[in-house]
Amino acid sequence: MLESGSFTFLTGHSGAGKSSLLRLIARLERPTSGFIQVGNIDYTQLSPRQEPALRQQMGVVFQDNRLLNDRNVFDNVALPLIIGGYKFTNIPTRVSAALKKVGLAGKAFDDPRSLSGGEQQRVGIARAVVARPKLLLADEPTGNLDAGISAEIMQLLMQFNASGVTVLLATHDEGLLSTFPYPRLMLNQGQISE
Amino acid sequence: MSTGKRKPIPVRSDVDAAGPSWAYGKRGYALSHSLRQFKRYKIASFLTLLVLGLTLALPVILLFASSSLQKLGEKSLQGESLTAYLNLDVSDLDGAALAQEWLGKSGIRDTTYITRDEALGLFKDNSEIGAAVDILGTNPLPGAIMVFPDSNTLESSRVQVLADSLRSLDTVTKVQFDLRWVKRLQAIVELIQLIGGLLAGFLTLTALMVIGNTIRLELLRRRNEMEVASLLGATAWFMNRPILYIGALYGFLGGLVACIIAMVAFNAIRQPADRLSSLYESSFQLSMPSALQILAVLGISTFLGLAGAISSLYRPSQQLTQVDKTGG
Numbered sequence: 001m002l003e004s005g006s007f008t009f010l011t012g013h014s015g016a017g018k019s020s021l022l023r024l025i026a027r028l029e030r031p032t033s034g035f036i037q038v039g040n041i042d043y044t045q046l047s048p049r050q051e052p053a054l055r056q057q058m059g060v061v062f063q064d065n066r067l068l069n070d071r072n073v074f075d076n077v078a079l080p081l082i083i084g085g086y087k088f089t090n091i092p093t094r095v096s097a098a099l100k101k102v103g104l105a106g107k108a109f110d111d112p113r114s115l116s117g118g119e120q121q122r123v124g125i126a127r128a129v130v131a132r133p134k135l136l137l138a139d140e141p142t143g144n145l146d147a148g149i150s151a152e153i154m155q156l157l158m159q160f161n162a163s164g165v166t167v168l169l170a171t172h173d174e175g176l177l178s179t180f181p182y183p184r185l186m187l188n189q190g191q192i193s194e
Numbered sequence: 195m196s197t198g199k200r201k202p203i204p205v206r207s208d209v210d211a212a213g214p215s216w217a218y219g220k221r222g223y224a225l226s227h228s229l230r231q232f233k234r235y236k237i238a239s240f241l242t243l244l245v246l247g248l249t250l251a252l253p254v255i256l257l258f259a260s261s262s263l264q265k266l267g268e269k270s271l272q273g274e275s276l277t278a279y280l281n282l283d284v285s286d287l288d289g290a291a292l293a294q295e296w297l298g299k300s301g302i303r304d305t306t307y308i309t310r311d312e313a314l315g316l317f318k319d320n321s322e323i324g325a326a327v328d329i330l331g332t333n334p335l336p337g338a339i340m341v342f343p344d345s346n347t348l349e350s351s352r353v354q355v356l357a358d359s360l361r362s363l364d365t366v367t368k369v370q371f372d373l374r375w376v377k378r379l380q381a382i383v384e385l386i387q388l389i390g391g392l393l394a395g396f397l398t399l400t401a402l403m404v405i406g407n408t409i410r411l412e413l414l415r416r417r418n419e420m421e422v423a424s425l426l427g428a429t430a431w432f433m434n435r436p437i438l439y440i441g442a443l444y445g446f447l448g449g450l451v452a453c454i455i456a457m458v459a460f461n462a463i464r465q466p467a468d469r470l471s472s473l474y475e476s477s478f479q480l481s482m483p484s485a486l487q488i489l490a491v492l493g494i495s496t497f498l499g500l501a502g503a504i505s506s507l508y509r510p511s512q513q514l515t516q517v518d519k520t521g522g
Contacts, residue, residue: 026425056427066422070234074212081218083428088218092209099208108208127426 002168004039004134007161009177010170012187018170021187022137025168026058027051038135056084059128059165061157063140065120067112073099073123074108080131098126102156118149122156129160136160138169142176154180220432228439231412242408246444247451249401253394254449254456254491258483260390263383276341276353276371278360286310289337292365296341301356303344310337336367398498405444405502412440413506438503445499449492457482 002008010018023029024036027043036043041054059080067076077095086094099105102122112120121141128136138157142150154176161167171177177184186193212218217226232239280289286309293307308316313335314327327334341360343353353371361369413420420433460482467480 028425052427052429052432054427055425058427060425066418066425068419068422070230070419074208078212078218079423080426082220082223083423083426083432085220088212088215091218092212095212096208105208108210109206 002166004166005161005164007158007167007182008169009180009182009184010168010187011172011177011184013172016187017190018172018187019139020190021192022060022139022168022170025135026060026137027054052083056080056131057133057135059131059133059136061121061124061128061136061138061141063143065124067120067123067127069111069113072108073104073110073112073115076112076123077108077126077130080127084131086131094130095126098130099123101129101159102126118145118152121145121149121153125153125156125160129165134166136165136167138167140171140173141169142171142173147175150176151179220435224432224435224439227436228443231436231440232443242404242444243447243451246401246404246448247455249397249404250448250452250491250495251455251459253390253397254452255459256386256390256394257491258456258460258487259480260387261483261487262480263386276343276357276360276369278339278341278363278366279368279370280337280339280365281367282336284337284365286337288365289339293339296339296360299359301343301352302341304342306340306342308338308340310335313338401448401495401498402502402505405441405448405499406506408444409437409441409503409506412437434507437507438500441499441501441503441507442496443499445502446492446496448499449495452495453483453488453491 010021012018020029024031025038027046031043038054046054068079074092074095077098078091081091081094095108096105099108102125104119104122104126107115107119107123112123115123121144125141128138136157141157142153145153150173157167157169158180213226214222216222280292284292286307289309290307293305296302296305310333314333317327317335318325341356343356357369357371360366416437423433460480464480464482
């Protein structure tokens with residue numbers, strides 16, 4: 001059980017099921033047993049048609065950032081807003097604000113491939129938060145980054161958490177876990193222990 | 195030292211990175227990304243369109259030509275007539291009245307009465323044994339009514355019905371009509387239409403397969419985008435719409451290329467066809483396709499494109515939008 005507005009680490013060794021749990025929460029997979037509820041939404045009552053709307057209320061950050069290289073940074077960040085059916089009048093200001101928050105003001109025109117690894121991950125975070133989700137799922141977001149940049153990414157996620165976003169961050173990075181004293185959920189062979 | 199004013203350096207803000215506003219709606223997004231695909235893979239798209247255009251060109255040429263053939267058939271039969279020979283005891287006055295009366299019958303466009311004397315004159319002029327008739331001392335030829343059927347009746351079965359109805363009249367002794375030309379022409383037109391239909395069917399199927407294959411490649415190319423969009427909460431319709439637009443665009447542009455090829459081909463064979471037609475003293479002319487025909491081709495080809503996209507989209511998209519199961 002996660003408190004609303006909390007910051008929680010999801011830990012466990014590789015293959016423990018961290019990504020699977022995030023995918024279950026994002027309703028990309030269905031549980032064979034058990035019960036999931038996010039806010040007031042009971043997953044057992046959720047129809048397939050309602051799943052996209054559920055995902056729109058979440059932000060997802062990936063280890064490999066999964067940016068689309070056929071478009072610039074602006075259009076990458078704008079994608080959740082287009083999917084959410086936002087009016088164009090709101091899109092440029094929201095994207096601009098999100099890029100500013102992650103420290104990438106002035107990079108909107110850039111090709112994602114021209115950015116450093118840390119910058120690409122920041123774009124991924126901007127994309128995850130641009131639609132102001134209530135829950136942010138981060139799957140090893142610092143996995144490919146060095147310690148300094150990992151700390152910067154953590155600071156960013158903490159900023160969003162401070163503004164009220166619930167963050168669930170999957171990682172097995174002991175350095176990160178020891179530096180940031182947030183509650184942990186330990187996963188071992190599909191079983192959670194706090 | 196220069197005193198000239200320096201041009202201010204334009205300052206670009208992040209907001210300026212946005213494309214045209216229409217591209218940020220759901221439909222606009224799909225359209226802009228479909229068009230971007232053509233721009234991004236220019237040569238591949240051009241070659242696909244060329245293949246589609248060439249594949250569709252033959253059915254389009256046959257479609258355009260069939261309307262010209264139809265006109266040829268109608269024009270060729272315009273001058274055709276039946277000749278109803280009357281009883282010898284029918285006077286010229288009664289014969290002319292009968293011709294007038296038949297004008298009111300359905301299926302008859304015009305009638306001309308040929309008096310017995312006119313028939314004799316024609317016989318003498320056109321026959322080598324015309325002088326032999328003088329020996330008889332009397333005119334043995336009956337009066338006749340030439341009956342010109344209307345265009346709806348110029349079909350062998352209907353002409354036959356008209357001929358039978360005239361034959362059943364007491365005043366008529368014989369009805370003469372040569373159906374061989376009508377039957378031959380109709381058989382030729384039917385054969386051409388059948389072959390054309392079969393060819394059009396095969397080639398349309400080929401076009402469908404070309405579009406389907408192109409769409410499958412496009413789905414593979416967009417796999418990452420579809421996965422990411424799915425994770426961000428996109429519906430299947432949102433992800434499939436650009437694919438459908440690409441299919442429709444391929445169909446429309448392929449149809450356009452086919453129309454251009456068909457018109458170039460028509461233009462090339464127009465003069466020789468007219469020359470051939472004049473050798474047969476025919477007024478037939480190969481007519482260029484009408485705007486309505488071109489619109490019909492574009493509509494059908496767009497529909498084909500959509501059908502091709504739907505056929506390859508349905509199962510693969512569901513498989514492709516399943517996100518990779520990687521990570522811990």
